[in-house]
Amino acid sequence: MSSTDGWLGYSFPRISHQRGSISSTSTDAYVVELSKHVGAYNQFMITTVNTHASNSIDIQIQYSEDGTNWFIDQGYTTAVAIAGGATPEAFDSWASEVEHHFYRIHVKSTVGGAAATFEIYYNFVNDRGSAFL
DSSP, rough: OOSTTTTTTOOSOOOOEEEEEEEEEESOOEEEEEEETTTTTTTTEEEEEEEESOOOOOEEEEEESSSSSSSSOOOOOOOOOESSSSSSTTTEEEEOOOOOOOEEEEEEESSSTOOOOEEEEEEEEOOOOOOOO
């Protein structure tokens, strides 16, 4: 039992979010590296950083309304390449306020047999005042 009034002694924040990071290594085929149900959030931010010294990665961001049928997000219909080099410029930053029910990110090596390490940072925010996620 919960409440937003003081009677039960619970106080919920008006802004909530989930955030985290995933570290992995690319393969020759697309792999879903991050998949999240985001139905209660209204701001979405994903930053993918290529941490490999030389090999590049390709990424695609996809959305779904039912968790089964996936569609490639606008701007990612052609894979976005992130060059290797482990420099501050070796990243892709994506943000949206389009409230699809699910988001996921696919990652693969740009060149077969040339795996690359990478990190994905995500932050999904709800600033509508609802704390029930």
